[in-house]
Amino acid sequence: MEFRQYLENQNLAETTINAHERNLQRYGSVGTSQKIMINKLNLLETWGRRLSAANSLSKYLQYKNQKNDKIVEYIHLANDEIQKESTKRQIDLSHDPCLPTLREMKAHMNSLFEIGDYRGFCVMYLFLTYTLRNMDLVATVVKSKKQTNDTENFFILGRKRVIYLRNKYKTADKYGTKSHVITNPKFHTAIKTLDYLLRENDNVDRVIKKITEDIGGVTESTIAKIVLRENNSMAGLKKISKNRGTDVTTLISSYNIT
Numbered sequence: 001m002e003f004r005q006y007l008e009n010q011n012l013a014e015t016t017i018n019a020h021e022r023n024l025q026r027y028g029s030v031g032t033s034q035k036i037m038i039n040k041l042n043l044l045e046t047w048g049r050r051l052s053a054a055n056s057l058s059k060y061l062q063y064k065n066q067k068n069d070k071i072v073e074y075i076h077l078a079n080d081e082i083q084k085e086s087t088k089r090q091i092d093l094s095h096d097p098c099l100p101t102l103r104e105m106k107a108h109m110n111s112l113f114e115i116g117d118y119r120g121f122c123v124m125y126l127f128l129t130y131t132l133r134n135m136d137l138v139a140t141v142v143k144s145k146k147q148t149n150d151t152e153n154f155f156i157l158g159r160k161r162v163i164y165l166r167n168k169y170k171t172a173d174k175y176g177t178k179s180h181v182i183t184n185p186k187f188h189t190a191i192k193t194l195d196y197l198l199r200e201n202d203n204v205d206r207v208i209k210k211i212t213e214d215i216g217g218v219t220e221s222t223i224a225k226i227v228l229r230e231n232n233s234m235a236g237l238k239k240i241s242k243n244r245g246t247d248v249t250t251l252i253s254s255y256n257i258t
Helices: 003-009 014-027 034-041 047-063 069-094 102-114 118-130 185-191 204-211 220-229 234-244 248-254
Strands: 140-142 154-157 162-166 178-182
Touching: 003 014, 003 047, 014 047, 034 047, 034 069, 047 069, 069 234, 102 118, 102 185, 102 220, 118 185, 118 204, 118 220, 118 234, 154 185, 162 185, 220 234, 234 248
Parallel strands: 140 154
Antiparallel strands: 154 162, 162 178
């Protein structure tokens, strides 16, 4: 049985299987010495990349019926180090006096609803809930799944809920279609008044800054920073990673949150 089939038999997601295979290709030949593996893992530049590779090595050793206890210990170490790095970054970020707090942004979001700016409310709700990128908000409002396709983004209205389908976003080729079930009553009330949220030919950056002008005209990336500083745990980072379509390694080592 090939390694890929072994992973498939564990009912892992296609993206996870692909990630394990890529990690092993980058790592190179795998021997039997866990000590050598760990020495090689330590040559990788960040704890995020070390963790990702270690997870794949652990899977491979299980596939080969070889011991992986030292690699599992290393995985726990990597998680601890990532948590320390994340906490430090977010403490540093929390000291930035120029940025609004998450509480202030939520208050601004609710004020938009109260004054009837439903488009602005929906934009802020999606940013704060799913940590999206600007172009994810280019989406059409429809009443039935029959009105959708597999290339664009849609809000499908239900009686008490909204299904947000994301087919078109930056990392769609890697993560595939994302579907979010939104049951927030205010969001349901707001989105059903619209035919679309944003359009392709809108100056999206300008629209966002207009919506956020009362809290400093913050951009998508700044909102992401603020949400990140309020989620300084591995569970929080994994949730953001899943919603945004960005792996945890990128959030920690590449995404500019300091």
